[in-house]
Amino acid sequence: MDAGDPRAWPAGRVSRRDKRPGCKMMNRRNMLGLPLAIGAAVGLPAPARAQGVYPDRPIRLLIGFAAGGPTDIVGRRFADRLGAVLGQPVVVENRSGASGAIASVEVARARPDGYTLMLATSSSHAIYATLAVRPGFDPVADYAAVALIGVVPMVLGAHPAFAADLPEALGKIRASRGEIALATSGNGGIAHFAAELLLHQAGGLRANLVHYRGGGPAVQDAIAGHVPLVVETFATTLEHHRAGRLRILAAFAERRSAAAPDVPTAIEQGVPDMLANTYNALLAPAGTPAPVIAKLAEATAKVAAEPEFQAFLRSVSVEPTPDSTPARTAEFIRSERAKWEPIIRATGLRIE
Template sequence: MRLHRRALLGAPLLAAPGLARAQEAWPARPVRLVIPFTPAGTTDLTGRLAAERLGARLGQPVVVENRPGAGGNVGAEFVARAEPDGYTLLLTTIGTGAINFAVYGDRMPYRPADLAAVGLLTRVPNVLMVPPGSAARTVAELVALAKARPGGINYGTAGIGSSPHVCMELFGLETKAPLTHVPYRGSAPMLTELMAGRVDVGMDNIPSSLAFCRDGQLRALATTGAKRSAVLPDVPTMREAGIPGFEATAWFGLLAPAAIPKPVLARLGREVDAVARDPAFRDRMAELGADLPGLTPDGGSTPEAFEAFLAAERGRWADVVRRSGAKVE
């Protein structure tokens, strides 16, 4: 009996080095990156590029898994409930990380505290577009068209709670243009419908719509960043188009289950920051109109800086949602 008790008392001491080694050895197997939207859009593109570079740095494959639904909430909840061992991560968007908490309200299946901030990868402006046959050639003409038409105009986005959705709600607040939202399940179906003229106007992230704007299948009226996009240099910003103070960018980063071990979170934070600075990732995203996070004094990102950024974004977009009434019914 005495030997048995000693064995039990010694067990935690024997196990502790093993646990430490297991943590130090992370990652010992492939890591799963959940993208909470369908393939082909900006979120998917960013996630796959990041997964490739992150896997190279970790020495283990980072396997992408698309889990779309409910404005990204399906995939985000899956990660929030996953084992917090560092092997399941979320490619978060402005929707799943900020906007959805205001838009879905009590229907949100997870809370901010259920997910740990890892790091911000990139920021992406949006672009306001119309079909090539539209009578509107400028933002002012689009607003005039909306006000002159009984019932206003319809606008398409990649879904409820997406960055384009709240951008258009802000656009309506600032211009007093009567708008009706037509949400789609991702950018690809929205762009198809917009090119066919079945919706009057669309808002989307620049990367997923850039090719269509360049080849004339869509007419870009304005971008939403603080300055003109390097990939659409002839397109004015919203400010230049006559809407003072209008600035909004989508963004993409990584989140993990909240109880992830601190050493693993710290390692992930360093690696995500390195991916965001990686010339291969950076140059490819720049070709599509994206730029670096710039959350820290040296222009990078840390878990702490990303957490503060998330809190500020939730507050900002909660105010827009409150003013516009853009709720999921």
């Protein structure tokens, strides 16, 4: 093999100059430019132009809860419709754990290019972010808000034999002096603090709060009569209410739900300012370019305006928010955290 042949050079050796007649030196700059020249010659796109108009590849949508739960159900239907509008698949990835904090941290640290998104909830961005000493993310500063998909009111459910309405249930709680059990889906979750808010707004009542590992077991024990009362979402209680296995005594919302117009609100029944909900908000990492946020917001608005999508949300007890904007979403997340912070602080609970 000729010594002038580059294949004969030892590893790492670079020829300073090829002195053969008519041969020009090929330096690093020439070599880096070669693919561009070849691409131009054969009509291929140059690397700098390889990324087309956003989005030009699949988008990840992180869900901070297990598959099959309320947020996952909404997230998958939304991802399917959003992908259809954008012309690229939106792939749901479940990152369950720590009330949605695991997904929240991953998105906060992701490249801000619009290809990693999440559905935030009150559990992650209002409750956990306040409870945790070191949550690992800032619920406002670390994200670019896109849109609020929907709001899910919390409710008070009861075993049918316990009470016919909210005033009767509150009267029994008051008379028991803290002995009556009130179930929630977990210590430190939205259901826990909705229960705390109800007791506070009803006149500083006390109850025996029983925290389960999930809304399903809490509701099942209320149906079985092991606990008389449970605070959960509309989505996890409505089917049982319709079947007569559980009675929803009050919705913690401003107005009655279209999915259950027979259920009065707590405000109607004399508990002032009793508003508690969870929500699904589409967020991207902070620093995501404004045109990308605008594209996502526009696409989400198209999905939110679809009558079929609105009907789906209402079928799972989610109130659609078709008039959402990035600015309104950011303000909503800030206001929700501000509402829950004093309630959380008053309990003295902290997560190390």
